[in-house]
Amino acid sequence: MDPILFISIKVLFLGFQAMIPLALCAMGEVLAERAGVVNIGLEGILLISAFTATVGAYFFENAWLGILVGVFTGFLIGMLHGWISIYLKGDQIISGVGINLLALGFVAFGIIVVWGTHGQFSLRPEFTLKAQDFFSGWNVVLPSNAPGMPAQFLGKISILLPFTFMMAGVIWWILHKTTFGLRVKAVGENPEAADVAGIRVERIQMISVLVGAALGGLAGAYLSVDWNGLITRDISSGRGFISLATVVFSKLNPLLTLVGAFVFGLFDNLGLWLSTFSNFTVNIFGWEVEIQISNYFYFIRMLPYVVTLFVVAGVIGQARFPKALGVPYRRE
Amino acid sequence: MNNSIKAVLISIGTLLFIIGWWGFIQGNLGWETEDYRFDRVVSLLGIVAGGLLIGSVIRQGSLIRIIELKGILRPFFDVFAAVIVGLIVGAAVMDLFKFDPWLAYSSLFKGAFGDKYGWADTAFNATPLVLTGLTFAIGVRAGLFNIGAQGQMMLGAIAAVGIGSIAMPPGIHHMVTIMVAMMVGALWSLPAAFLKAKRGVHEVISTIMLNFVALWLVRFLALKVFGDPNRAEKTVSVLESTQFSTIIPGADVTHVVWISILAALLVYVVLWHMPLGYAVRSTGLNLDATRYGGMNPNRAMNSAFVLGGMAAGLAGATQIIGRPPVFALYGDLSQIATLGFDGIAVALLGRNHPIGAIFGALFFGALNAGLPLMQIRAQVPLEMVRVIQGVIVIVVSMPELWRLLNIKSHALKLKAAFEKPQKA
Numbered sequence: 001m002d003p004i005l006f007i008s009i010k011v012l013f014l015g016f017q018a019m020i021p022l023a024l025c026a027m028g029e030v031l032a033e034r035a036g037v038v039n040i041g042l043e044g045i046l047l048i049s050a051f052t053a054t055v056g057a058y059f060f061e062n063a064w065l066g067i068l069v070g071v072f073t074g075f076l077i078g079m080l081h082g083w084i085s086i087y088l089k090g091d092q093i094i095s096g097v098g099i100n101l102l103a104l105g106f107v108a109f110g111i112i113v114v115w116g117t118h119g120q121f122s123l124r125p126e127f128t129l130k131a132q133d134f135f136s137g138w139n140v141v142l143p144s145n146a147p148g149m150p151a152q153f154l155g156k157i158s159i160l161l162p163f164t165f166m167m168a169g170v171i172w173w174i175l176h177k178t179t180f181g182l183r184v185k186a187v188g189e190n191p192e193a194a195d196v197a198g199i200r201v202e203r204i205q206m207i208s209v210l211v212g213a214a215l216g217g218l219a220g221a222y223l224s225v226d227w228n229g230l231i232t233r234d235i236s237s238g239r240g241f242i243s244l245a246t247v248v249f250s251k252l253n254p255l256l257t258l259v260g261a262f263v264f265g266l267f268d269n270l271g272l273w274l275s276t277f278s279n280f281t282v283n284i285f286g287w288e289v290e291i292q293i294s295n296y297f298y299f300i301r302m303l304p305y306v307v308t309l310f311v312v313a314g315v316i317g318q319a320r321f322p323k324a325l326g327v328p329y330r331r332e
Numbered sequence: 333m334n335n336s337i338k339a340v341l342i343s344i345g346t347l348l349f350i351i352g353w354w355g356f357i358q359g360n361l362g363w364e365t366e367d368y369r370f371d372r373v374v375s376l377l378g379i380v381a382g383g384l385l386i387g388s389v390i391r392q393g394s395l396i397r398i399i400e401l402k403g404i405l406r407p408f409f410d411v412f413a414a415v416i417v418g419l420i421v422g423a424a425v426m427d428l429f430k431f432d433p434w435l436a437y438s439s440l441f442k443g444a445f446g447d448k449y450g451w452a453d454t455a456f457n458a459t460p461l462v463l464t465g466l467t468f469a470i471g472v473r474a475g476l477f478n479i480g481a482q483g484q485m486m487l488g489a490i491a492a493v494g495i496g497s498i499a500m501p502p503g504i505h506h507m508v509t510i511m512v513a514m515m516v517g518a519l520w521s522l523p524a525a526f527l528k529a530k531r532g533v534h535e536v537i538s539t540i541m542l543n544f545v546a547l548w549l550v551r552f553l554a555l556k557v558f559g560d561p562n563r564a565e566k567t568v569s570v571l572e573s574t575q576f577s578t579i580i581p582g583a584d585v586t587h588v589v590w591i592s593i594l595a596a597l598l599v600y601v602v603l604w605h606m607p608l609g610y611a612v613r614s615t616g617l618n619l620d621a622t623r624y625g626g627m628n629p630n631r632a633m634n635s636a637f638v639l640g641g642m643a644a645g646l647a648g649a650t651q652i653i654g655r656p657p658v659f660a661l662y663g664d665l666s667q668i669a670t671l672g673f674d675g676i677a678v679a680l681l682g683r684n685h686p687i688g689a690i691f692g693a694l695f696f697g698a699l700n701a702g703l704p705l706m707q708i709r710a711q712v713p714l715e716m717v718r719v720i721q722g723v724i725v726i727v728v729s730m731p732e733l734w735r736l737l738n739i740k741s742h743a744l745k746l747k748a749a750f751e752k753p754q755k756a
Contacts, residue, residue, distance in 0.1 A: 040536055080726070090729045093477050093536065097676055098725030104673065105718020106425075112713040113429040241540040248537070298552035305544040309523075312538070313531045 011266060013140050014273060016161055017227065018265030019258070021046065021219035023164050025243035026250065026257040027171050028212030034175060034252060035208035036188040036324040040096025041081055042216050043240025044103030049073040049220030051107045054123055054231040055114060063129040067221040074217015075210060082209040086202050089328035100240075108233040122230040129226035130156055158226050160218070164258070167215070171254040184208055188322030191329040201329050216240075238305065242268070245312045252321065263311070268304040275300050345385030352378030410728070411681055415695070418724035425719055426712060436710035443705030444698035452583035458690075458697025459585075459592045459654065460485070460668075463647035464675025465682060465689035466599050467640035471535075472684040473603060474636035475616035480524055480539030481644040482672025483546030484517040488648025489668050490553045491516040493661050496570025496653060497558070505574040510591070510649055517645020518638045520546060525637035529630045535637075543672070547665075555663050569660040576654045588654030593690060595643060600686040602639070612636050647671060670718070677721045680728045696721065 025042050032039050039045075049070040057066025077099060085092040108119070115121045139156055175181040183204050186194040191201045223239075224231045242264050249263075250256035275297050423433035444454050464481040471478030492513045500508060524542060527533035558567040576586035603609035611632040614622045622629045651668050652661060661667070678696055682688025699717045706712050 084726070084730050088730050090731055094680065094729035095726060097477070097479065098722055098727075098729055100722075101673060101677065101725050102719060102722025104670070105715050105720075105722055109425075109713050109715035109719055112715065238540060238544050241537055244534075245537050245541075248534075295556075298548045298556075302545045302548045305541040309527075309538060309541045309545075312533055313527050 009140070010273075011270075013155060013157070014269035015262045015266035016157055017155065018269035019261040020158060020160050020164050020227075020265075021222050021239055022243045022246055022265050022268075023168065023257050023261035024160075024215045024219040024222070025240060026246035026261055027168050027254045028215030029243065029247045030212075030250065030252050030254050030257060031171055031175070031184065031208045032212035033247060033325060034188045034322060035184045035205045036191065036322055036327065036329070037082070037085055037205050037209050038092050038096070038326050039078075039081055039209065039212060039216075040093050040244070041077065041099030041103075041240075042096075042243060043236050043238070044096075044099035044101075045074050045077050045213055045216040046220040046223065046236040046240045047103040047107050047234075048077060049217035050224035050235050051110055051220075051231055053217075053221035054121065054224045055110075057123055057127045057225050058114075061127055063127055063225050066127070066225045067129065067218065070221025070225070071214050071217040074220065075214040077217070078210045078213020081213065082206045085328060086205045086209070089330060092326055092328070103236075104233075107231070111231060111233060120230060120232045123225065125229060127225075128229040129158065129160075129222075130229065158222065160222050160226065168254045168258050175254065180204075180207075185322070187329075188324055191324050195329075195331065205329075219243075239268070242304065242308050245308045248312050249315050251315075264304065264308055267307045271300045271303040341385055345382045348378045348382030348385065350382075352380075352382055411683065414681065414724045414727040417727045418720045421723040422716060422720040426710075426716065431712045432710055436706050436712045436716070439709040440699065440702030440706040443702035446705075448580060449583050450701060452580050452585040453701035454694065454698045455589050456583070456585040456697070457700040458693040459589045460647040460650050460671050461674055461678045461693035461696050462592045462596050462689050463643045463650065464672050465678030465693055466596060466643040466675075466686060467647075467672075468676050468679035469682065469684040469686060469689050470599060470603070470612070470636050470640045470643070472679065473616045474612045474633050475619070476528070476633060476636055477536050478521070478524070478539060478637060478640050479536060479673070479676060480521055480542055481640065481647070481675045483539070483543035484520045484641045484644035485648040485672050486546050486550040486665065486668060487520050488513040488517040488645030489652050489661055490550045490558070490567075490648070491645070492649035492652040493554075493558050493567050493570060496574045496659075497568050499571060500573060502573040505571070506576070506653070509570070509574045509653055510646060513649035514642040514645045517643070517648065518641035521637040521641030521644075525634045528637075529634060550665065551663075554661050554665065558661075559663070560660065565663050566658060567661045567663070569658060570653055574653050575656075575659050578656055584656055586654040586656060588650045591646070592650060595646060596686045596690050599639070599643070603686065608632075608635055644672065644675075647675075674721065677725050680725055 025046065029039060029042060052073040053066045053070030055066075056069030057063050060066065060069075081092075081095055081099060084090040084095045111121055112118060173181075175184065183194065183199050186197070186199060187201050187204045194204075195201050219239075220236070223235050228235065243261070246257055246260040246264055249260035419437070423437070426433045426436055442450070444450050464485055467478060467481035467484070492509050495509045495512045496505075520542060521539075524533075524535050524538040527538045528535050554567050560566050560568045576588040578584070578586050579589070601609075603613060611622065611627040611629075612635060614625065614627060615629040615632040615636075619629050622632070648668060648671075651671070652659060655667065674696055678692035679689055680692075681695060682690070682692035696717075699720070703714050703717060706716070707714055
């Protein structure tokens with residue numbers, strides 16, 4: 001097998017696997033931010049819905065029902081956040097931070113009281129989406145290059161990947177080609193004018209937040225029920241915040257969130273992949289250099305966060321956010 | 333207000349009042365009684381709540397009348413409400429999972445305030461929380477959501493481990509360790525400050541990313557660089573010349589607690605009695621007015637970041653040089669795992685005021701101090717406290733919480749009457 005080909009297929013696979021949660025969260029957040037509501041609580045939504053999806057899959061013994069429970073959880077948390085930040089005119093950032101704090105405690109507590117294990121619970125493989133016979137996704141297999149060599153199994157691409165691409169298109173279409181999308185943008189830019197024009201500002205904002213949060217719930221369910229097949233107390237590990245960075249990267253364009261999510265997801269997954277390596281030797285111009293990956297483990301795990309920080313710092317000057325972002329709308 | 337509602341409220345108030353008094357008399361038997369169903373402070377709370385309820389109804393007003401007071405009482409009501417809602421939701425969650433909420437809370441209370449060791453434990457747990465709370469509070473005063481206390485605090489802790497193992501005379505060593513930890517914390521806040529000022533990156537994103545980087549960096553340093561060759565689970569202990577001595581023999585609280593209180597007072601003086609603090613608070617209130625007033629909002633924000641980083645670094649140091657008997661950092665970072673995020677709740681509960689942070693830290697310190705007893709007696713997992721904390725923060729973010737009571741007061745009706753003609 002040509003190593004270059006192997007590496008490039010592996011990289012594509014890693015990126016596609018890890019981009020799904022980031023892209024789903026980010027495109028939902030794009031919709032919400034276009035309507036003028038920031039949801040810092042994405043991290044908490046990911047974490048809680050990953051947990052409830054696992055609970056659902058465990059008790060209903062069906063991965064799809066687990067995913068559904070996850071989406072519904074995201075929807076409910078979105079309702080709480082929307083209610084506080086849109087109807088009660090509360091502080092959006094504090095509400096989101098509160099959701100994140102609540103998620104940290106709730107999931108750690110829930111794993112203990114539901115399964116009696118500390119910090120982690122693995123679903124039985126047949127209850128994960130990976131093991132479904134029907135619409136479960138596609139195996140990525142590298143064919144063997146020499147007779148007698150077995151084919152290499154890289155992993156599985158989830159059925160949610162095409163769904164993610166489709167959703168990006170749908171949200172772009174809603175934003176730019178429908179009346180609802182026009183209203184969303186109007187509400188985000190100038191809620192007073194939108195209100196005068198007869199648009200129900202709060203309702204539009206609430207719908208946007210709910211859609212965004214439900215997509216976040218789907219992303220959380222993907223993390224536990226599909227990708228990892230297990231729930232840990234820190235399964236989201238900053239992905240909610242990385243997807244907020246993806247929103248910045250995409251300049252609030254749902255289609256560009258796919259690109260951003262692929263880049264960030266690649267580094268996210270690359271770190272996880274590299275940290276499973278054992279030591280290996282490289283031949284550089286005749287010198288045998290032994291690379292002890294275990295010494296670099298901690299620095300490899302930093303990779304996604306450092307890359308996110310640098311990319312956001314490089315990109316953000318060009319991003320333009322809606323004028324009324326983060327400001328609760330009050331009728332005067 | 334309806335007469336029947338009045339009657340119900342008055343009877344609830346009277347009931348609370350009577351039960352409170354009875355409990356207070358029972359509780360006088362002492363702390364050692366096994367029957368802690370009616371402890372002194374709980375019953376006092378009952379008396380106060382009952383009295384307020386009766387008083388508010390009799391005085392012709394309603395709950396909202398008192399709560400809408402523009403005076404000094406208003407913030408206390410909001411905070412009190414948030415705590416109560418947090419505890420109630422916590423009780424509901426415990427009930428859901430078949431734990432005994434009353435047993436849990438009463439053992440929590442006994443663990444935190446039951447005897448002098450309980451009080452000592454509360455103070456010990458509150459010490460770092462005051463400081464991480466200060467980080468968030470200073471940020472909010474400058475209009476920033478600086479949630480980077482977690483990473484800055486971790487680096488401060490590992491810096492204290494590093495400096496603490498270099499031989500120096502006592503006294504000077506204490507000072508040097510604290511100074512270096514504060515500087516390292518401030519250094520770790522600089523990238524966020526720079527990105528905010530020069531590139532406009534929202535501080536929530538940058539500080540969270542820095543927190544994760546710090547987490548892995550500190551894990552690396554704690555296990556690979558400063559690891560104890562004799563005991564794998566912790567770093568080397570700091571030298572005796574930088575260890576703080578305990579206040580009460582047998583309890584964990586050390587004299588480092590005074591440094592924490594001193595820091596809160598210092599931040600108060602800086603924010604309210606110095607030009608720098610004026611610029612910081614002005615930046616948080618109105619950016620344009622600050623600029624027009626001849627101050628530099630960017631500089632004020634940077635100072636807020638640096639001050640916050642110093643407080644967070646100090647918080648990390650207190651967990652090393654004020655942590656008997658090991659005076660070291662555990663490799664799994666369990667002793668500092670959530671301090672930074674707890675600080676957010678502390679600051680919000682203290683209304684983002686440095687002095688308020690002390691009380692907020694006392695509350696959450698008490699929760700943490702009571703945890704072991706709660707776990708032993710009621711078998712409730714430790715994580716319960718994080719649930720309560722999250723709920724409290726969510727409730728604090730609701731400014732018009734009292735509208736939810738749905739009691740139509742005269743004030744509200746008047747307001748509505750005034751608002752209607754303006755809309756047309």
